[in-house]
Amino acid sequence: MSSTDLATRPAGAEAAPAQPCIDLARVECLFTELLVAFGEDPTREGLVGTPRRAAASWASFLSPAPADAACFPEPRLMGQMVLVDGVSVWSKCEHHLLPMHLTVAAAYLPGEEVLGLSKFGRIAQYYAGRLQVQERFTGQVADHLAQAVNSPDIAVHVEGQHLCMSMRGVRMEDARTTTLQARGRFEKDPVLSQQFLAIATRHRAA
Structure with missing residues (x-):
């Protein structure tokens, strides 16, 4: 069984909170x-x-490393879709303080620079390392990615397994929640959107 939540939040909607001071x-x-x-x-x-x-x-x-985002000049790649999937992180649900496992696929259309590939994972880890909800996490990763690559043409797909749903309450172990942020050309171009989703969800058909 699965549930789907398609989250849409405008870029820059929420700033990253400061690192907590832990006693x-x-x-x-x-x-x-x-x-x-x-x-x-x-x-x-x-x-x-x-x-x-x-x-x-x-x-x-609760003290993840800052998500620095180094870009490298590659002016000949303009228009090519760059997608990294299978980014796997753990976070904690802020409603029950139980873990949630999030699998992230993120893509963008580069201009004259490309983002270092490891930065996709660092961005996801940074926003996962706090009390979270999946919908907010998806928007934060999308905001950070758009800012890092200086482009509105980004997409972020997140599939989550929430222990607050799997091990308590309804106890549905196979339930999954999907959130999606598609912006710029990924929102307006149906072919590009389908290409992204086909890759982001290919594990389901395996």
């Missing part, structure tokens, strides 16, 4: 209190050190 010692204490509230003994074998490890894990997740 690691306080977070560790709170995890200790949480274990006690759940009726556990934080000093028992197996839980010794768990609050410290959990605090470090959250701090690492």
Whole structure:
């Protein structure tokens, strides 16, 4: 079973939030209190050190490296579609604090410069490393990509598996959510749009 949400948000709709200031010692204490509230003994074998490890894990997740975007001159490639798919990142749902696995495909039409290919993954990791919703994540990746390549001709397709839906509530393990941002020529040109979607969703037919 799958669900589809086609998100459309104008470029520049939301600025990236500043990196959080994390009080690691306080977070560790709170995890200790949480274990006690759940009726556990934080000093028992197996839980010794768990609050410290959990605090470090959250701090690492919420402190992703900045998504720098280096471009390189390639004036002869104007009009060619550049697409990177299979970008796989983990984020956390801000409604239940449970993980969500996001697979990203992103494309653009270069002008006189091309974006370094590894930057697609860095951009996705940066916006995944916070409490998120998939719809906002898709728009943020699209905004950043459009700014990085200095072009409105971009498209971002995201397919997500949400543990807040898979392991709780309705518990539908096969449910997937799809979000799409198509801008510029990807929005206006149906042939280009279909080419992008055919590649972005090719794994479904495998």
